[in-house]
Amino acid sequence: MLNPTVPAEFRASAEGLAQSLEQAADAIKLELVVKAFQESGGDGKALARIGARFLRGKEAREKLGDRLRVRLVNLGVPEDEIDQALAKLEERKDPKRSRQLEISPEELEELRRLRDRLGQEPALPAEKEAxxxxxxxxxxxxxxxxxxxxxxxxxxxxxxxxxxxxxxxxxxxxxxxxxxxxxxxxxxxxxxxxxxxxxxxxxxxxxxxxxxxxxxxxxxxxxxxxxxxxxxxxxxxxxxxxxxxxxxxxxxxxxxxxxxxxxxxxxxxxxxxxxxxxxxxxxxxxALHDSQIQEGMTKLADELAKSNRVKEEFLSVISHELRTPLSAIMGYAGMIRERTLGELNPRQEEALEKLMTQSSELLRTINTILEATSIEAGGVEVDCREFSFKSLLEELKSLYDAPLGKELTLVWDTPGELLTMKTDRVKLKHILQNLINNAIEFTDKGQVTISARCFPQTKKVEFKVADTGKGMPSECLPMVFDLFRQVDSSGARPHGGLGLGLYIAKKYSEMLGGDVDVETEPGKGSTFTVTVPFETVVQPSPRLDPFRQFIP
CATH class of the missing domain: 3.30.450.40 (GAF domain)
Structure with a gap:
């Protein structure tokens, strides 16, 4: 409310301020009334009283009265309640000050802020503000x-x-x-x-x-x-x-x-x-839940990594400790077989042969464990050199001359081109040897086919090892290349081995820039395919016919 004791020289400006504030307020009065109606839950009497409060002063009533009445009626407020609220307002109105905007100091401050805002930007409807x-x-x-x-x-x-x-x-x-x-x-x-x-x-x-x-x-x-x-x-x-x-x-x-x-x-x-x-x-x-899950997974990964390091160190130490005395055992067994320590009777020769066979198998297992732990520890490097592809295949064939006690046929299908390759010969040989050994291990009778194909356009060579064994169920495929994993992981497995051969083949293939995959069907066998990139010089020659090697 304007103070009537304001000096005359300031009264005009004060009244002008009141009028400008009144005009700024007029722009939002109707929206405030509607908002109040919505907040009051649609109470008609409450809305009429609130609406009447904003119509104090003759100018305000003239400007907004009819518009407000229409909006109130549209909102469902009975006209008699509107008339009653306005009548009570007239009874309380001071005629001498009807042209003045009656507002409290708090309302005056709020209107100042509204005036400043309206001077900077156009007023927004309540819907746009929301x-x-x-x-x-x-x-x-x-x-x-x-x-x-x-x-x-x-x-x-x-x-x-x-x-x-x-x-x-x-x-x-x-x-x-x-x-x-x-x-x-x-x-x-x-x-x-x-x-x-x-x-x-x-x-x-x-x-x-x-x-x-x-x-x-x-x-x-x-x-x-x-x-x-x-x-x-x-x-x-x-x-x-x-x-x-x-x-x-x-x-x-x-x-x-x-x-x-x-x-x-x-x-x-x-x-x-x-x-x-x-x-x-x-x-x-x-978001917190996700971060806790991620933190838990990180901790678990760290614990697993630590556990793997301990396991690798343990296996490495044990393997070294086993290989040292085993080498001595095999050395003395070799001396006995060479008759260095005297003659042997037939039973002794048979026992010695079993000792040498089992010792060689144990040494191969120890070396495989050491190889796997070296891969896990990142201690294996690739050594690429040029070599004859033909010599590699012939060396592989010679490894399977000895009878294995199975009715098994090995079929070697060599390429029609003699290649000079450049890759890691030792690792490539090891990959193929592990796949062939795996096929022989899980094929009691039938056929194992080893084939190779060269693709000069892509500079890749493909090896396939296919067997006619019992195959694998599809649910085992995701884990077939895992460390220490066999299809049959029960305690009474009919096949030996630690489940390291396929793991090493997979890792070595990746180290050479290639990959190894498997297709299998239960009861019909499995086919492992290795693809390895190489640098080569192609020397054309007549295609060699596949030859068969029978292992009685």
Missing amino acids: VQFDQEKKRVLDEINAAMRASSEPRAAAAALLSKIAPFSPPGAASAVRVIHRETKAFEALACRNLNGGKPNGWQSAHSLARVVVETGTPVVIPNLQGDPRAEDQEFVRKYRLMSYLGVPLLAKMDVGVLEFFTKEEHGFSDEEIRLLATVAEQAAT
């Missing part, structure tokens, strides 16, 4: 989500959340994020802000409030913490001079936590504040 608010809220939520997901560690993600939400918190408010530890089931403070130097361990005393939020599963507002029984640690409240509290639950699958706000002055958290922070908490809970 849309802008929703867009701003979405932008903030996206920023919070991006900041939290950029942090793979839960504490860093929680700190990012508190930093991003600070502008939307009460001024000077302290905040914290607490979660229930998966194993201990106790509250753990992940991050805090504006209290105790930002150190979460200083917040342990306030866990009672977080428990209340978790138990209710809904936002909890406490206007005055001092003396409230829900704040069990009153010493903590007094120490930091805390007054009001808001706790919002963080719920994501099996993970539970609380997003908290503390103020040092009494603060009434509005419904809009609570809704906004609840929306933030819902999204943040998912």
Whole structure:
């Protein structure tokens, strides 16, 4: 209300200000009335009273009266209630000051702010303002989500959340994020802000409030913490001079936590504040859950890596310790077989032959373990050199001259070109040898076919090892190249071996820039295909006919 005691020289300007404020207010009065009607739940009498309040003064009634009456009627307010409210307003009106805008000091300050805003930008309808608010809220939520997901560690993600939400918190408010530890089931403070130097361990005393939020599963507002029984640690409240509290639950699958706000002055958290922070908490809970999962997976991966290192070191030490005495055993056995220590009778010769065979098999197993552990430790290097492809195949064939006690036919299908290749000959030989040994091991009778094809256009060579064994079920294919893995992993396996041959073949193929794959059908056998890149000089020659080698 304008003060009538204002000096004459200032009265004109003061009245001009009032008129300009009145004009600025007119632009929003109708929207304020409609908003008040919506907030009052559609109460016609309440709307009529609120509408009449904005029509104080003759000019206001002349400008807005008819328009307001129409809008009120359209909203369903009876005309008699409108007339009654306006009549009561006329009875209270002071005729001498009917042309003045009657507003309180608080309303005057609010209208000044509105005038400034209207002078800078056009007034927006309530619907557009709501849309802008929703867009701003979405932008903030996206920023919070991006900041939290950029942090793979839960504490860093929680700190990012508190930093991003600070502008939307009460001024000077302290905040914290607490979660229930998966194993201990106790509250753990992940991050805090504006209290105790930002150190979460200083917040342990306030866990009672977080428990209340978790138990209710809904936002909890406490206007005055001092003396409230829900704040069990009153010493903590007094120490930091805390007054009001808001706790919002963080719920994501099996993970539970609380997003908290503390103020040092009494603060009434509005419904809009609570809704906004609840929306933030819902999204943040998912991001925190994901970061905890990622942290758990990282820890598990570290533990597995440590376990693998221990296993590799153990296998390496054991293998070395076994190979040393085994070499001595085989050396003395060789001396006996050469009759260096005297003649042998037939039974001794038979026993010695079994000793040599089993010793050789054990030495091969030890060497394979050492080879696998070297691959796991990254201690294997590739040594590319030129060599004759024909000589490699002939060397492989010679390894299978000895009878194996099976009715098994080996078919060698060589290429029509004699190649000079450049790759790691030792590893390529080892790959093929492991695949051939695997085929022989799992084929009791029938045929094993070893074929090779060169593709000069792509500078790749393809090897296939196909058998007519029992094959494998499809569910075993994803693990067939795993370390220490066999199709039959039961305790009573009919086939020997440690399950290292295919693993080594796979790793060596990858080291040479190639790959190995398998096709199989239960009861019909398996075909392993190795593709390896190479550098070559092609020398044409007549195609060699496949020849058969029978192993009785």
